[in-house]
Amino acid sequence: MSWKQVLENKVQNKSGGIIMPLYYLAVDIGASSGRHILGSVENGKIVLEEVYRFENGMIKKDGHLCWDHEKLFEHIKNGIKKCGEIGKIPVSMGIDTWGVDYVLLDEHDRVLGNMTGYRDKRTDGMDKEVYKIIPERELYERTGIEKMMFNTIFQLMAEKKFSPEYMEQAKALLFVPDFFHFLLTGEKVNEYTEATTAQLVNAQKRDWDYELIEKLGFNSGMFQRMAMPGEKLGTLRPALVEEFGFDMDVVLPCSHDTGSAILAVPATDDDYAFISSGTWSLLGIERDMPDCSETSRINDFTNEGGYDSKICYLRNIMGLWMIQSVRHDLDDKYSFAEICSQAAEAADFPSRVDVTDNCFMAPDNMTEEIKDYCRRTGQQVPETLGETAACVYASLAECYDRTIKGIEASTGRTYSRIHIVGGGGNADYLNELTARATGKEVHVGPTEGTAIGNIAAQMICRGEFSGKEEARGMIHRSFDIKVYH
Template sequence: MKHSANFLAIDLGASNGRVVLGCWDGQRFALHELHRFANGPVNVLGSLHWDPLRLWTEIKIGLVRYGQRYSQPLAGIGLDTWGVDFALLDKAGQMLGNPFHYRDARTDGMMELAFQRAGRAAIFRETGIQFMQINTLYQLLSMVEARDPQLHAAETLLMTPDLFNYWLTGRKVAEYTIASTSQMLDARRRTWADDLLQTLGIPTGILPPVVNAGTVLGGLRDDVASEIGAPGAPQVIAIGSHDTASAVAAIPDLGPESVYISSGTWSLIGVETAEPVLSERALALNFTNEGGVAGDIRLLKNSTGLWLLQECRRQWQREGHDYSWDELLRLAGEATPFRSLVDPDHRDFLNPPDMPAAIRSYCRRSGQPEPDSAGATARCCMESMALASRAVIDSLETLLERRLEVIRIVGGGSQNGMLVQFTADACQRPVVAGPVEATALGNVMVQAIATGHIDGIAAGRRAVASSIPLVSYTPASTAAGQWQDAFGRFSELRQR
C-alpha cells in the first residue's frame, strides 16, 4: 500500500447528491463531506425528467470547494449514480433534451411488448437482468414505439454517470457496472447484446465501448480545470459507476455465508458470484446479475426500500407536518405492531401523488385496517420492508441451495436502528450494520486501487473495516413467532 492521497467521490443518488473528500493515510480512510444538494424528478407537461445541468453545477461547486480548502493535489476523481437512466447526445456531443426519470410512465406496457417480440426467457438468458419496467431496455423501446425524433437524431447514448464523466474529461465510454443495469449487456461476454437490441429495433451504433471499473479516463477538460481551480492535474477514474456496485465493493467480510442489503431508496439484496447465474430457477425467481467492480457478478434482487417512507414524509411536509426522522421512529415505536402490511413492490407505490393515501387504499382493498397516524404508517412501511427482505433472502437461498448466515446492511438505511432490528427479527439472522457511507467509501477505494495506493479489493475491504465502526444486531428470539405469522400474511398479500 502506498503513501497518503486525497480522492474526490461524487455520489449522486435519486434523492440527493454529495461531493465527498476521501483521505487515505496509507492504512485507513477518512471521509469529509464538501457539498450536499437535493436531487429528484422534475415534472414537465406530465413527464418526469432529471435536471443534469443543475447537477453539473452542483458537482462543480463541490470541486471548487476542494480547491478553496486544500492545497494537496487530488490523486483522483470518481463519480457514481443510480442505475438505468441515460442521456442521448447529438453529433456535436450536445444533449438531446432532458433525460427521463426512470419512474416516468412512458415504460408502461413496454416489458410485455418486449416479451412478445424477443421472448422473456431469451432476454434473461442473454442479459441475466431482473425484469423491471424502469430498465433502460424498456425506456428505449418506448422511444422506438413513439418514433421519437431524439432517438433518430442520437449519435451516442451515455448512462448517467458516463454523461458526467464525459463532461469532465471529453471521453465517451460505458463503464461496466452501470451498463449492466440497462438489461442491454450480454451477461457472459460483457459487451452489448446487439442481437437482442436489433430484434427490438433499438439502434446499436449509439452505444459506446464498455470499459472496466478502475479505468483511468484521463485528466479534466481544460475548461473544467480552469473553472474549478483544482490543484494539480487530477485524473478522472471510471470507478464502479453504479452506486450499488461501489457500495458492495466496500462491504467488509463479505464471504460466501453473507448476504448484503444496500439500503436506500431501493433495497438491493444479494451476494457476490464469480459468474452470472442464468438458470431457469433464477429466471423464475426474477433475480438480476449486475456487474461488480472486480469483474464479478452481484447476484441480487431490487426491492423497494426507503422510497415509501421518504414519500410519506414528503407528503406530510406538504401538509404542514415536518416530522424529523428521529420523531418518525419514535412514533413508529409507539404504534401497534403488525397492524397493517403492504407489498412495497406493488405497482401502486411506484410513483403515487400521495404515498400515505396509496398505503391506506392498499390496506383497505386488502381487508386490513388503514394506518391512521404517521407512526402507524411509518411502522407499516418498515415492517413491510423487513418482510420483503426476508422474502428475497429465502428465494436467494433456494437459488443457491445454501444458507446465508449473516446479513450485512450498508448505506443510509443501516443507521435506522429500528429498521435494522426489524430485519434481524424478520429473518432471524444476525445483522452487521455499516458502513453508512459505503458508496462513497467504495468509490474512493476503487480510485485508490486504480492509482496503485491499495493492492486490490480484499485489501481495500480490510482498510474499510479498520476505518469505520460497525454495529451488530441480534434477532429477538421472543419475537420469532410474531414475525413468522406476519410473514405468512405478507406472503398471502403478494400472491393476490
C-alpha cells in the same frame, strides 16, 4: 504547492516523513441529493470529509419527469472548486449515480431531447412492445436482469416509438454518470455496472448484446465501448483545468451506486448477504457467474454488474422510499428517528403490504396508497403515522427474510449474517426487525457505503490497496460496525 506536485505523490518533508495525504473525490449523486466526499488514508484508516452537498430531484419538462443535467453539472463543478478552495486537491475523482437513465448525443455532442427520469410514465406498455420481438423468458436468459418498467430497454422502446428521430440521429448513448464523465474528460464509454441496468448486456459475456439490440431495432452505433470499474478514463479537459486551477485523473468507480455500495461491504469472506439500504433496498450476494434460470426469473432476482467483473445477484425492493414519501406527505415535519420511534410504539400493528408492488413506485400520496392497499387486501387500515410506519418497516423486514431464503434455495447454501451498508442503516428499528425476522446476525455500516466504494475503486487504481480484499479490510478497520442479534 502546485497541483502537479500533489499528483506526483504524497508531499514529503526533508526527512521523508509524509506531511500531506492523497485525496480522492467521490461525487455521489442520488435521486434527492448529491454530495462531494473526499477520502484519504491517514494513520492506517480511511478518513472521509464531505465538502459540498446539493439537492436533486426530477422536474416537469415537456410533459415528462426529467433530470436537470445542466444544473447537476454545475453542482459537480462547484464541488470540485470547493476542494481547491480548502486546499485539498484530489489526485482523482469518480462519479456514481442511480441506474437506467441516459442521454442521447448527436454528431456534435449535443443532447437530443431531455434526460428523462426513471419514474416517468413514458414506459407504460413498453414491455408488451419489447415482448412482441423477444419473449420475456428469452430476454432474461440473455441478460439476467429483472423486469422493472423503468429499465433502459423499455425507455429506449418508448424513445423509438415517440421520438424516432432522436434514435436515428444519436451517435452516443451515455448513462448519467457516463455523460458527466464525458463532460469532464471528453471520453465516451459505457461503464459496466451502470450498463447492466439497461437489460441489454449479455450476462455471460459482460458486453453489449448486439444481436438483441439489432433485433429490437435500436441504433447499435450509439452504444459505446464497455469499460470496467477501476479504469483510469483520463484527465480533465483543458478548459476545466483552467477553470479549476488544477488537473486530476478521472477514474471509473462502479458508477452504478449499488455496485459502489457493495464494494464497501466490510467483509473478506463470503458468508453473508448484503443490503444496500437507502431509497431502494438491494438485497443479494456476490457471485462469479450469473443465474439466468427460469426459477431465478420467476423469483424476481437480477444479475447486475459488480467490481472485478463480479455478478451482484440481488432483488430490488422498494426500500425506504416508502418511509421518505410518508414523511413528505406530512411536510417533512417529523425526523426519521421520530418516525422509527413512533413505529416501535405501534409494533403490534398487524397489517402488511407488498413492498415490491408497483403501486408504491410513484403514488400521489404514499400514505393513502398504503391505506388503500390494506383496504383492498382486507386488512386493518393504519390510522396514525406510527401504524403506517410500523406496517412499512415490518413488511420490509419480512420481505428481506423471504428474499434471503430464496437466495439460499438458489445457491444451495445458508449465510450466517447480513451486512447493511448505506444511509438506511441509520434506521435502528428496521435493523432490529431485520435481525428478528431473518434470525441472522445483522452488521450495519458503513452508512456512507456508496461514497466509500467509489473512493476504494480509485485507491485500488492508484495502488493504495492491492485489490478488493485489502480495501475491504481497511474499510472494516476504519468505520464503526454495529451488530444486531
